Amino acid sequence: MAAKKATAKNALALSKEQFKDSIVKHLRSTLGTDEARANNQAWWKATCSAVNELVFDRLTETSKANAENDSRAVHYLSLEFLMGRLTVNNLHNVGVFDAARDALTDLGKDINDICDEEPDMALGNGGLGRLAACFIDSLATLNYPAVGYGIHYEHGLFRQEIQGGRQIERPDSWREYGNPWEICRPESIQEVPLYGYVETVFGEDGKMRKVWHAGRQIKGVPWDIPVVGYEAKTVNVLRLWESKAADFFDWDVFNAGGYVDSQAEKSQAEAVSKVLYPNDESEQGKELRLIQQYFFCACSLKDIIRRYKRNHTDFSQFSKQAVIQLNDTHPTVAIPELMRILIDEEGLVWDDAWKICSETFAYTNHTLLPEALEKWAVYLFEKVLPRHLEIIYEINRRFLEDEVEAKWPGNDEMKRHLSIIEEGETRMVRMAFLCVVTCFKTNGVAAMHSELVKQDLFPEFCELWPERFENVTNGVTPRRWLLACNEELASMYTDLVGDQWPRDLTLLSKANEFADDAKFQKKFMDIKHTKKVQLAKVIKDLCDVEVDPNAIFDIQIKRLHEYKRQHLNVLHILALYRRLLENPNYEMNKRVFIFGAKAAPGYKLAKDIIYAINKIADKVNNDERIQGKLKVVFLPNYRVTLAEKLFPAADVSEQISTAGYEASGTGNMKFALNGALTLGTLDGANVEIAEEVGDENVFIFGLNCDEVKALKAAGYNPWDYYYGNPELKAVLDWLETDYFTPGAPGELASIKQSLLEGGDPYLCLADFASYSEAHIAVDKMYSDKKGWARKAIINSASVGKFNSDRSIEDYVDRIWHLEKVMPN
Ligand code: KOT
Incomplete structure (x- = not known):
């Protein structure tokens, strides 16, 4: 049976034939071209104009209703x-995505190519x-x-x-x-x-x-x-x-x-x-x-x-x-x-x-x-x-x-x-x-963060006006971050729970009942595999690196910042690489580490970390001794459009900030919603994600926020960890050689420097051993296909709380006190 789709209902919705007529009309009358001469950009704009006929009408009705009320x-x-x-999102929200896709197909165009025209x-x-x-x-x-x-x-x-x-x-x-x-x-x-x-x-x-x-x-x-x-x-x-x-x-x-x-x-x-x-x-x-x-x-x-x-x-x-x-x-x-x-x-x-x-x-x-x-x-x-x-x-x-x-x-x-x-x-x-x-109100963006806002940032203000402080935990829109970016999983959910889940994401919890069901697991993991195959193609196109969709896709995508600790991820990759070189029979599932990150143009160390990832990727990806067990990918120009291809394809979600530093995170929510398992610290919204999906379905590691504070207060000395852990010492020393930058030793040394002479302000070295153990647990768990599928399903089914609609209702209840207005 063909999968059902969650499709927005809209009285104005166009049929395929009407959509075709509208696109052709706009090609001619709005864009001054025709079907024979139009390039993809013109087709895209004509498609947008067709949607806008509906959208602008609703815009007018909405502003009229607000003015009248x-x-x-x-x-x-x-x-x-x-x-x-905006195109795909708007097509979905107006409820004409299928009509538009079919109309374009009839006109000899692929909707993906057309929508790819949009910057x-x-x-x-x-x-x-x-x-x-x-x-x-x-x-x-x-x-x-x-x-x-x-x-x-x-x-x-x-x-x-x-x-x-x-x-x-x-x-x-x-x-x-x-x-x-x-x-x-x-x-x-x-x-x-x-x-x-x-x-x-x-x-x-x-x-x-x-x-x-x-x-x-x-x-x-x-x-x-x-x-x-x-x-x-x-x-x-x-x-x-x-x-x-x-x-x-x-x-x-x-x-x-x-x-x-x-x-x-x-x-x-x-x-x-x-x-x-x-x-x-x-x-x-x-x-x-x-x-x-x-x-x-x-x-x-x-x-x-x-x-x-x-x-x-x-x-x-x-x-x-x-x-x-x-x-x-x-x-x-x-x-x-x-x-x-x-x-x-x-x-x-x-x-x-x-x-x-x-x-x-x-x-x-x-x-x-x-x-x-x-x-x-x-x-x-x-x-x-x-x-x-x-x-x-x-x-x-x-x-x-x-x-x-x-x-x-x-x-x-x-x-x-x-x-x-x-x-x-x-x-x-x-x-x-x-x-x-x-x-009249000050709010933080996750439960833990809001506590820290009161205790650490504004303690005296909080004494003066305790009633002014609130929490509103962040959320993400399920329309973009599941319905539009993961059509396959979206229609599986519509089959299961009906078409209301893009509003009420807690409906997905029904899938928990099927977490152990072999057929359901297969379907769920087949979809994951499909998304990994699609991503593998993107990686090949953008980076010219071949990755195996059967490998664990382990993804860290976010701005580059020391507190987010991409360099902790790097240290662990080096440790794995070293283990593989020392012992060609080292037991591990194939793993692809994928990064996407922009560094602020003036942030020298952040840019050095990007350079390190790319140089390490060059070496690792071309080292035949490790038989493709390890791949490292840095996807250039990480942005929303790339994110939409990455979240659905992830097995592991890296959320590894030093506890107490990431206010909330929202990528963590998008990963879980699409069935990735969080490997993370007890920081920001990770804490609430773990609460929702259950501790046994996430991999938590590292110092917690109180331990971070205590260690800093006691006088943290990264050298203790350097000398105390031979593997850690070896990978740090590796950064000073020219192994990854042939003929140019020292090009990656700034990372080691920041972690030793620089005092390691974000405690990478203190958390390294625990992080490394958590990775071993991830690898073990992945070998248990059914166990992993169960956890992936539970993650996806249990994060209904992180719908941004819920965040907005919290803002309305606690801060804004708005009333809904229904336009005609
Ligand atoms: C940037 C400049 C000044 C002050 C704050 C920022 C900031 C914070 N930029 N992004 N954030 C992130 O905001 C997200 C949404 O609340 C959080 O999930 C995330 O943890 C913040 O780092």
């Missing part, structure tokens, strides 16, 4: 939305940006009024090329040839002031007012990306701002004969939305980055207020109508901006403005890493946003003199410790403190 809405402010491709919308670095993308998908699916606000970067995250084993960054130009999903809205352009000075003026009533005389003005042009909920009832908007020169500025200069100057003005203004900063979890304090933050916050707030004012004449209902979620501290400047608008422009008194702000903003923390906690030099603020600095000072003064003084009377040390302004050689604004002081 005057409903409370969430505004998700994020500097990053890592959307990936990734890579407007984010990693986890934080991808989470934002999953969240707006869930908000639309659940019919909540919501707008995502961000920046319309001309260049998203760089494209990674590997040359001679090293990462090279190339510009990403995702909209070079136009993007069929976006709609420009010139009617909603906003002006953004910058620089200048603040004047204190006294009105005729004797009242003091502040006037900010901006030194420059740029404009923000909104581009709307429709966000199609599952079954396309609701289509929300992701509104991205593009910066342009404000008209009157360049015209003034131009008219005065300064054509060249006016061009400089134009390119300065356009620089603001030119490129996404590629630094994941580290801060650089660059002026242009501060301007990016302010630019999109100012545009978004004006947009929110403009919409509010359609139905309201004063601000008394503002915080009832609008909640603004700050995706980490990057949009924090929205706080003083709203204060400024309310006081300076709308004439509210401080206390009323403050009440509105503190009832409107909520803040999500995504990291505990000290280098990622944003601070801005006071002098930069003063230069770019002088009025905002004054407001921040006043927020701080009131906080210290009222709240801190009341709780800890006369304690100047505490005031210094909690001040939003950090004293020192360069005075700094601590953005996270400004968030916690203002926001």
